[in-house]
Amino acid sequence: MTTEVSTSVLRQQVLVLYLLNSALDSYVVGWSQYDGTGRTSPTTGDSTEPPYDTGLDALKDGWRLIQASQLIPPYPGHEYDVSFLKHEFFFERIVQL
Amino acid sequence: MENEQILLNSVQMARFVAHGSLRLDAVVPDELNAEALTFLAPGVADIPYGTPLSDAYAPDSFAARLLEVPQVAGALRSLVGPEPLVDHHAVHVLGPHGGRAQELHADAIIDVRPDAFDVQLMYYPQAVTLDMGGTLSVPGSHLRRINESDTGRYQNLRGQTRLVCPAGTVVIVHHGIWHGARRNDSDITRYMFKIRFNPTVRQRLLWDTSDLDDPQVVRELDTMFPWYEQATGRLERYNRALLWRALTGDAEFDLDYWVTRVSNRPQEVAA
Numbered sequence: 001m002t003t004e005v006s007t008s009v010l011r012q013q014v015l016v017l018y019l020l021n022s023a024l025d026s027y028v029v030g031w032s033q034y035d036g037t038g039r040t041s042p043t044t045g046d047s048t049e050p051p052y053d054t055g056l057d058a059l060k061d062g063w064r065l066i067q068a069s070q071l072i073p074p075y076p077g078h079e080y081d082v083s084f085l086k087h088e089f090f091f092e093r094i095v096q097l
Numbered sequence: 098m099e100n101e102q103i104l105l106n107s108v109q110m111a112r113f114v115a116h117g118s119l120r121l122d123a124v125v126p127d128e129l130n131a132e133a134l135t136f137l138a139p140g141v142a143d144i145p146y147g148t149p150l151s152d153a154y155a156p157d158s159f160a161a162r163l164l165e166v167p168q169v170a171g172a173l174r175s176l177v178g179p180e181p182l183v184d185h186h187a188v189h190v191l192g193p194h195g196g197r198a199q200e201l202h203a204d205a206i207i208d209v210r211p212d213a214f215d216v217q218l219m220y221y222p223q224a225v226t227l228d229m230g231g232t233l234s235v236p237g238s239h240l241r242r243i244n245e246s247d248t249g250r251y252q253n254l255r256g257q258t259r260l261v262c263p264a265g266t267v268v269i270v271h272h273g274i275w276h277g278a279r280r281n282d283s284d285i286t287r288y289m290f291k292i293r294f295n296p297t298v299r300q301r302l303l304w305d306t307s308d309l310d311d312p313q314v315v316r317e318l319d320t321m322f323p324w325y326e327q328a329t330g331r332l333e334r335y336n337r338a339l340l341w342r343a344l345t346g347d348a349e350f351d352l353d354y355w356v357t358r359v360s361n362r363p364q365e366v367a368a
Contacts, residue, residue: 016250021327029324032252044198044252045233045259045279080359082332083242085251 009097011036015063017055019087022071025056030085037095055089063091103171104305110175111317114340117239117271118258119176124168125220125265132159133222137188137288146185147295153183160186160292163220169267175304176216176269177296184215184293191230191281199277200249201233204293207244208272212343213300214239215272220290224264230281231260232268232289237322239273240336248275256323301346309345319352331355 018030028050033042052058059065067090074081105119113119125133136159144153154161164170173181204217225231235257259279260268270276272293281287308314318337321330335355342350351357 018251018254018324019326026327028255029326030251030254032250042252043280044201044249044277045257046198047253048257048259050253050255080332080335081242082240082329082336084248086326086329 010094011038011097013037013093013095015051015058015091015093017050017052017058017089017091018085019055019089022069022087023055024059024065024068024089025054026087027054028052037097058091063093066090066092100165101167101170102174103167105172105175106305106307107309108311108313108317110304110344111314111341112320113176113269113271114337114344115317115320116236117274118234118236119172119269120262121168121172121267121269123263123265124267125163125166125222127265129159129162129166130222130265133163133220133290134288137190137222137290140188141186141290144183144186147182149297150181150183150294160290163290164218164292166267169218172267172269173216173218173294176300177294178298178300178303181294181296184295186290186292189278189289189291191278191287193281193284193286195281198230198233198280200246201235201251201275201277202246202248203238203243203273203275205245205272207242209242211339213296215293215295217270217272217274218292218294219268219270220292221260221262221266221268222264222288222290223285225260225262225266225287226283227259227261228282229285229287230279230283231262231287232276233279234258234260234268234270234274234276235322235324237320237325237333238275239271240333240340241273241275243275251275254324301344315352335359 013036014034016032017028020027020029031050035042052061069086069088109119219232235254318341319334325333334352338350338352338356342348
Protein backbone atom coordinates (compact mmCIF):
# COMPACT_ATOMS: atom_id res chain seq x y z
CA MET A 1 0.00 0.00 0.00
CA THR A 2 1.28 3.44 -0.90
CA THR A 3 0.36 6.75 0.66
CA GLU A 4 -0.08 9.70 -1.65
CA VAL A 5 1.42 12.81 -0.18
CA SER A 6 0.00 16.05 -1.55
CA THR A 7 2.67 18.45 -2.66
CA SER A 8 0.21 21.27 -3.31
CA VAL A 9 0.66 24.51 -1.44
CA LEU A 10 -2.40 26.56 -0.57
CA ARG A 11 -2.58 30.33 -0.14
CA GLN A 12 -5.30 32.74 0.90
CA GLN A 13 -6.62 35.58 -1.20
CA VAL A 14 -8.65 38.25 0.57
CA LEU A 15 -11.29 40.52 -0.88
CA VAL A 16 -12.84 43.36 1.14
CA LEU A 17 -16.03 44.93 -0.13
CA TYR A 18 -17.70 48.05 1.28
CA LEU A 19 -21.40 48.08 0.56
CA LEU A 20 -24.14 50.67 0.22
CA ASN A 21 -25.97 49.34 3.27
CA SER A 22 -25.77 46.38 5.63
CA ALA A 23 -27.32 43.91 3.16
CA LEU A 24 -24.85 41.57 1.54
CA ASP A 25 -26.59 41.90 -1.79
CA SER A 26 -26.30 45.68 -1.83
CA TYR A 27 -24.13 47.71 -4.16
CA VAL A 28 -20.33 47.89 -3.79
CA VAL A 29 -19.01 51.38 -2.99
CA GLY A 30 -15.42 50.45 -2.16
CA TRP A 31 -13.02 47.51 -2.49
CA SER A 32 -9.60 46.20 -1.51
CA GLN A 33 -7.72 43.02 -2.35
CA TYR A 34 -4.76 41.17 -0.88
CA ASP A 35 -3.14 38.27 -2.70
CA GLY A 36 -1.35 35.66 -0.59
CA THR A 37 0.03 33.99 -3.68
CA GLY A 38 2.17 37.02 -4.45
CA ARG A 39 1.12 36.81 -8.09
CA THR A 40 -0.58 40.18 -8.02
CA SER A 41 -0.02 43.25 -5.89
CA PRO A 42 -3.25 45.24 -5.58
CA THR A 43 -2.69 48.64 -4.06
CA THR A 44 -4.23 52.00 -3.26
CA GLY A 45 -5.91 53.73 -6.17
CA ASP A 46 -5.21 51.01 -8.72
CA SER A 47 -8.69 50.69 -10.22
CA THR A 48 -11.84 52.62 -10.90
CA GLU A 49 -14.38 49.80 -11.15
CA PRO A 50 -15.02 47.22 -8.42
CA PRO A 51 -14.48 43.52 -9.10
CA TYR A 52 -18.17 42.85 -8.35
CA ASP A 53 -21.32 44.95 -8.38
CA THR A 54 -22.66 43.50 -5.11
CA GLY A 55 -21.45 41.36 -2.22
CA LEU A 56 -23.67 38.55 -3.41
CA ASP A 57 -21.94 38.57 -6.79
CA ALA A 58 -18.68 37.76 -5.00
CA LEU A 59 -20.32 34.71 -3.37
CA LYS A 60 -21.60 33.57 -6.74
CA ASP A 61 -18.05 33.72 -8.06
CA GLY A 62 -16.74 31.44 -5.31
CA TRP A 63 -15.55 33.85 -2.62
CA ARG A 64 -16.38 32.76 0.94
CA LEU A 65 -17.61 35.37 3.40
CA ILE A 66 -15.50 35.26 6.57
CA GLN A 67 -16.46 38.47 8.35
CA ALA A 68 -19.17 41.11 8.24
CA SER A 69 -19.13 44.36 10.18
CA GLN A 70 -21.50 44.52 13.13
CA LEU A 71 -24.33 46.98 13.37
CA ILE A 72 -23.29 49.19 16.24
CA PRO A 73 -25.59 51.96 17.50
CA PRO A 74 -24.11 55.47 17.37
CA TYR A 75 -22.40 56.66 20.52
CA PRO A 76 -24.70 59.04 22.39
CA GLY A 77 -23.94 62.58 21.32
CA HIS A 78 -22.26 61.46 18.12
CA GLU A 79 -25.29 60.35 16.14
CA TYR A 80 -24.54 62.73 13.26
CA ASP A 81 -20.81 62.12 13.03
CA VAL A 82 -19.43 60.50 9.91
CA SER A 83 -16.33 58.34 10.03
CA PHE A 84 -15.24 54.95 8.67
CA LEU A 85 -17.21 53.02 6.09
CA LYS A 86 -19.80 51.04 7.99
CA HIS A 87 -20.66 48.05 5.86
CA GLU A 88 -17.43 46.10 5.48
CA PHE A 89 -17.41 42.48 4.32
CA PHE A 90 -14.31 40.26 4.22
CA PHE A 91 -14.15 37.34 1.79
CA GLU A 92 -11.52 34.69 1.20
CA ARG A 93 -10.59 32.33 -1.54
CA ILE A 94 -8.07 29.53 -1.06
CA VAL A 95 -5.99 28.86 -4.14
CA GLN A 96 -3.33 26.36 -5.01
CA LEU A 97 0.10 27.60 -5.96
CA MET B 98 -0.89 92.21 -12.83
CA GLU B 99 0.85 92.46 -9.46
CA ASN B 100 -1.01 91.42 -6.32
CA GLU B 101 -4.23 90.76 -8.20
CA GLN B 102 -6.49 88.27 -6.46
CA ILE B 103 -9.25 86.42 -8.25
CA LEU B 104 -11.60 85.50 -5.42
CA LEU B 105 -13.76 82.42 -5.48
CA ASN B 106 -17.47 82.95 -5.86
CA SER B 107 -20.18 81.34 -3.73
CA VAL B 108 -20.76 78.49 -6.16
CA GLN B 109 -17.06 77.61 -6.04
CA MET B 110 -17.05 77.84 -2.25
CA ALA B 111 -20.09 75.58 -2.05
CA ARG B 112 -18.32 73.14 -4.31
CA PHE B 113 -15.32 73.23 -1.98
CA VAL B 114 -17.56 72.56 1.02
CA ALA B 115 -19.06 69.55 -0.76
CA HIS B 116 -15.94 68.13 -2.42
CA GLY B 117 -13.33 69.25 0.11
CA SER B 118 -11.12 70.40 -2.74
CA LEU B 119 -10.69 73.00 -5.42
CA ARG B 120 -8.81 72.39 -8.63
CA LEU B 121 -7.22 75.20 -10.63
CA ASP B 122 -5.99 73.76 -13.90
CA ALA B 123 -2.85 75.22 -15.53
CA VAL B 124 -3.07 78.52 -13.66
CA VAL B 125 0.68 78.77 -13.06
CA PRO B 126 2.56 80.23 -16.05
CA ASP B 127 4.95 78.05 -18.05
CA GLU B 128 8.04 80.04 -17.07
CA LEU B 129 7.30 79.50 -13.38
CA ASN B 130 6.68 75.79 -13.98
CA ALA B 131 10.04 75.50 -15.73
CA GLU B 132 11.74 77.24 -12.82
CA ALA B 133 9.93 75.01 -10.34
CA LEU B 134 11.79 71.87 -11.27
CA THR B 135 15.11 73.53 -10.45
CA PHE B 136 13.70 74.96 -7.25
CA LEU B 137 12.06 71.75 -6.05
CA ALA B 138 14.64 69.13 -7.03
CA PRO B 139 17.07 69.78 -4.14
CA GLY B 140 14.20 70.15 -1.66
CA VAL B 141 13.06 73.26 0.17
CA ALA B 142 14.45 74.30 3.55
CA ASP B 143 12.06 73.95 6.47
CA ILE B 144 10.56 77.01 8.10
CA PRO B 145 9.20 77.17 11.66
CA TYR B 146 5.64 75.93 12.10
CA GLY B 147 3.12 78.74 12.05
CA THR B 148 5.23 81.35 10.27
CA PRO B 149 3.09 84.27 9.03
CA LEU B 150 2.86 84.09 5.26
CA SER B 151 4.44 87.50 4.81
CA ASP B 152 7.51 86.30 6.72
CA ALA B 153 7.69 82.83 5.23
CA TYR B 154 9.03 83.56 1.75
CA ALA B 155 11.25 86.32 0.40
CA PRO B 156 9.29 88.56 -1.99
CA ASP B 157 11.20 87.44 -5.07
CA SER B 158 11.37 83.77 -4.12
CA PHE B 159 9.79 81.06 -6.19
CA ALA B 160 7.21 80.24 -3.51
CA ALA B 161 6.19 83.89 -3.11
CA ARG B 162 5.68 84.25 -6.84
CA LEU B 163 3.69 81.01 -6.95
CA LEU B 164 1.38 82.32 -4.25
CA GLU B 165 0.96 85.60 -6.13
CA VAL B 166 -0.62 83.90 -9.13
CA PRO B 167 -4.00 85.70 -9.09
CA GLN B 168 -6.14 82.55 -9.03
CA VAL B 169 -4.01 81.03 -6.26
CA ALA B 170 -3.90 84.21 -4.18
CA GLY B 171 -7.64 84.70 -4.58
CA ALA B 172 -8.50 81.12 -3.67
CA LEU B 173 -6.36 81.26 -0.53
CA ARG B 174 -7.87 84.62 0.44
CA SER B 175 -11.36 83.19 -0.05
CA LEU B 176 -10.71 80.05 1.97
CA VAL B 177 -8.44 81.09 4.84
CA GLY B 178 -8.44 84.90 4.64
CA PRO B 179 -5.59 87.37 4.72
CA GLU B 180 -2.20 86.66 6.24
CA PRO B 181 -2.60 82.97 7.05
CA LEU B 182 0.16 81.09 8.80
CA VAL B 183 2.33 78.65 6.90
CA ASP B 184 1.93 75.48 8.93
CA HIS B 185 4.66 73.69 6.96
CA HIS B 186 5.69 72.94 3.44
CA ALA B 187 7.23 69.97 1.69
CA VAL B 188 8.37 68.74 -1.69
CA HIS B 189 7.03 65.33 -2.63
CA VAL B 190 9.15 63.44 -5.14
CA LEU B 191 8.05 60.16 -6.71
CA GLY B 192 10.84 58.44 -8.57
CA PRO B 193 10.21 56.56 -11.83
CA HIS B 194 8.98 53.00 -11.30
CA GLY B 195 9.80 53.47 -7.68
CA GLY B 196 8.22 53.14 -4.32
CA ARG B 197 4.70 52.11 -3.52
CA ALA B 198 1.37 53.80 -3.25
CA GLN B 199 0.74 55.64 -0.02
CA GLU B 200 -2.08 54.35 2.11
CA LEU B 201 -5.20 56.48 1.98
CA HIS B 202 -4.89 58.99 4.80
CA ALA B 203 -5.72 62.45 6.07
CA ASP B 204 -2.77 64.62 7.05
CA ALA B 205 -1.77 65.55 10.60
CA ILE B 206 -4.13 64.13 13.25
CA ILE B 207 -7.87 63.89 13.61
CA ASP B 208 -9.18 67.45 13.37
CA VAL B 209 -12.88 68.02 14.00
CA ARG B 210 -13.11 71.81 14.16
CA PRO B 211 -16.69 72.59 13.11
CA ASP B 212 -16.13 76.24 12.19
CA ALA B 213 -12.54 76.47 10.97
CA PHE B 214 -10.31 74.53 8.64
CA ASP B 215 -6.79 74.54 7.26
CA VAL B 216 -6.10 74.13 3.59
CA GLN B 217 -3.28 72.41 1.78
CA LEU B 218 -2.06 73.72 -1.51
CA MET B 219 -0.70 71.09 -3.88
CA TYR B 220 1.19 72.42 -6.89
CA TYR B 221 2.08 70.23 -9.87
CA PRO B 222 4.71 71.88 -12.11
CA GLN B 223 4.62 69.07 -14.70
CA ALA B 224 1.79 67.58 -16.69
CA VAL B 225 0.70 64.53 -14.66
CA THR B 226 -0.40 61.46 -16.59
CA LEU B 227 -2.31 58.52 -15.11
CA ASP B 228 0.80 56.34 -14.76
CA MET B 229 2.84 59.06 -13.01
CA GLY B 230 1.12 58.40 -9.71
CA GLY B 231 -0.86 61.61 -9.42
CA THR B 232 -2.45 62.16 -6.04
CA LEU B 233 -5.42 59.96 -5.23
CA SER B 234 -8.15 61.80 -3.35
CA VAL B 235 -11.67 61.00 -2.29
CA PRO B 236 -14.20 63.75 -2.95
CA GLY B 237 -16.43 64.51 -0.01
CA SER B 238 -14.30 62.65 2.54
CA HIS B 239 -13.10 65.71 4.49
CA LEU B 240 -15.81 65.72 7.15
CA ARG B 241 -15.27 62.09 8.13
CA ARG B 242 -13.78 61.79 11.59
CA ILE B 243 -10.78 59.54 11.12
CA ASN B 244 -7.21 59.68 12.34
CA GLU B 245 -4.48 59.85 9.69
CA SER B 246 -3.79 56.45 8.09
CA ASP B 247 -6.49 54.48 9.91
CA THR B 248 -8.19 54.49 6.50
CA GLY B 249 -5.23 52.64 4.95
CA ARG B 250 -7.39 49.55 4.46
CA TYR B 251 -9.42 51.33 1.77
CA GLN B 252 -7.74 50.81 -1.59
CA ASN B 253 -10.41 52.05 -3.97
CA LEU B 254 -13.67 53.91 -3.59
CA ARG B 255 -16.22 54.59 -6.31
CA GLY B 256 -15.80 58.10 -7.69
CA GLN B 257 -12.29 58.57 -6.30
CA THR B 258 -10.09 61.07 -8.12
CA ARG B 259 -6.81 59.91 -9.62
CA LEU B 260 -5.22 63.20 -10.51
CA VAL B 261 -4.34 63.73 -14.15
CA CYS B 262 -3.64 67.36 -14.90
CA PRO B 263 -1.80 69.82 -17.11
CA ALA B 264 1.40 71.50 -15.96
CA GLY B 265 0.89 74.37 -13.58
CA THR B 266 -2.14 72.94 -11.86
CA VAL B 267 -2.88 73.81 -8.25
CA VAL B 268 -5.24 71.75 -6.10
CA ILE B 269 -6.30 73.16 -2.73
CA VAL B 270 -7.79 70.69 -0.26
CA HIS B 271 -9.53 70.86 3.11
CA HIS B 272 -7.33 69.45 5.89
CA GLY B 273 -9.56 66.42 6.30
CA ILE B 274 -9.51 65.12 2.74
CA TRP B 275 -8.56 61.46 2.31
CA HIS B 276 -5.69 61.23 -0.14
CA GLY B 277 -2.39 59.54 -0.98
CA ALA B 278 0.31 59.52 -3.60
CA ARG B 279 -0.24 56.71 -6.08
CA ARG B 280 2.51 54.43 -7.36
CA ASN B 281 4.59 56.04 -10.12
CA ASP B 282 4.65 53.48 -12.95
CA SER B 283 6.14 55.90 -15.48
CA ASP B 284 9.70 56.76 -16.54
CA ILE B 285 9.38 60.28 -15.19
CA THR B 286 10.11 61.65 -11.73
CA ARG B 287 7.00 63.42 -10.45
CA TYR B 288 7.22 66.53 -8.26
CA MET B 289 4.61 68.14 -6.08
CA PHE B 290 5.04 71.12 -3.76
CA LYS B 291 2.70 71.25 -0.80
CA ILE B 292 2.04 74.12 1.60
CA ARG B 293 -0.39 73.92 4.52
CA PHE B 294 -2.04 77.14 5.68
CA ASN B 295 -3.74 77.94 9.00
CA PRO B 296 -6.31 80.76 9.09
CA THR B 297 -5.80 83.69 11.44
CA VAL B 298 -9.28 85.19 11.00
CA ARG B 299 -12.81 83.83 11.24
CA GLN B 300 -13.55 82.06 7.97
CA ARG B 301 -16.81 83.78 7.22
CA LEU B 302 -17.86 85.33 3.90
CA LEU B 303 -14.27 85.81 2.81
CA TRP B 304 -15.06 85.16 -0.86
CA ASP B 305 -16.96 87.09 -3.55
CA THR B 306 -20.47 86.68 -2.14
CA SER B 307 -22.33 88.50 -4.92
CA ASP B 308 -23.83 85.17 -6.06
CA LEU B 309 -24.70 83.88 -2.58
CA ASP B 310 -28.36 83.34 -3.55
CA ASP B 311 -27.59 81.55 -6.79
CA PRO B 312 -29.58 78.26 -6.76
CA GLN B 313 -26.44 76.50 -7.94
CA VAL B 314 -24.97 77.04 -4.45
CA VAL B 315 -27.49 74.64 -2.93
CA ARG B 316 -27.09 72.18 -5.79
CA GLU B 317 -23.33 72.10 -5.19
CA LEU B 318 -23.77 71.65 -1.44
CA ASP B 319 -26.22 68.81 -2.04
CA THR B 320 -23.81 66.75 -4.14
CA MET B 321 -23.77 63.02 -3.41
CA PHE B 322 -20.69 60.95 -4.18
CA PRO B 323 -20.76 57.38 -5.51
CA TRP B 324 -18.83 55.97 -2.53
CA TYR B 325 -21.23 57.25 0.11
CA GLU B 326 -23.28 54.67 1.92
CA GLN B 327 -27.01 55.22 1.55
CA ALA B 328 -27.64 56.36 5.13
CA THR B 329 -24.34 58.06 5.86
CA GLY B 330 -24.70 60.11 2.70
CA ARG B 331 -27.58 61.89 4.40
CA LEU B 332 -25.39 62.67 7.39
CA GLU B 333 -22.77 64.08 5.04
CA ARG B 334 -25.27 66.64 3.84
CA TYR B 335 -26.35 67.38 7.40
CA ASN B 336 -22.74 68.16 8.29
CA ARG B 337 -22.23 70.23 5.16
CA ALA B 338 -25.26 72.34 6.04
CA LEU B 339 -23.67 73.05 9.42
CA LEU B 340 -20.36 74.02 7.79
CA TRP B 341 -22.17 76.34 5.37
CA ARG B 342 -23.93 77.94 8.35
CA ALA B 343 -20.54 78.55 9.96
CA LEU B 344 -19.06 79.98 6.75
CA THR B 345 -21.98 82.30 6.03
CA GLY B 346 -23.33 83.10 9.51
CA ASP B 347 -26.76 82.02 8.28
CA ALA B 348 -28.07 80.03 11.27
CA GLU B 349 -31.18 78.96 9.35
CA PHE B 350 -29.47 77.50 6.30
CA ASP B 351 -30.39 73.91 5.53
CA LEU B 352 -30.34 71.28 2.81
CA ASP B 353 -33.58 69.37 2.36
CA TYR B 354 -34.61 70.10 5.98
CA TRP B 355 -32.01 67.61 7.35
CA VAL B 356 -30.83 69.83 10.22
CA THR B 357 -34.08 71.66 10.89
CA ARG B 358 -36.15 68.52 11.31
CA VAL B 359 -33.97 66.95 13.99
CA SER B 360 -33.43 70.25 15.80
CA ASN B 361 -37.14 70.89 16.31
CA ARG B 362 -37.81 70.71 20.04
CA PRO B 363 -40.76 73.06 20.73
CA GLN B 364 -40.99 74.45 24.27
CA GLU B 365 -44.31 76.25 23.89
CA VAL B 366 -47.03 74.76 26.04
CA ALA B 367 -50.13 73.87 24.08
CA ALA B 368 -53.05 76.24 24.70
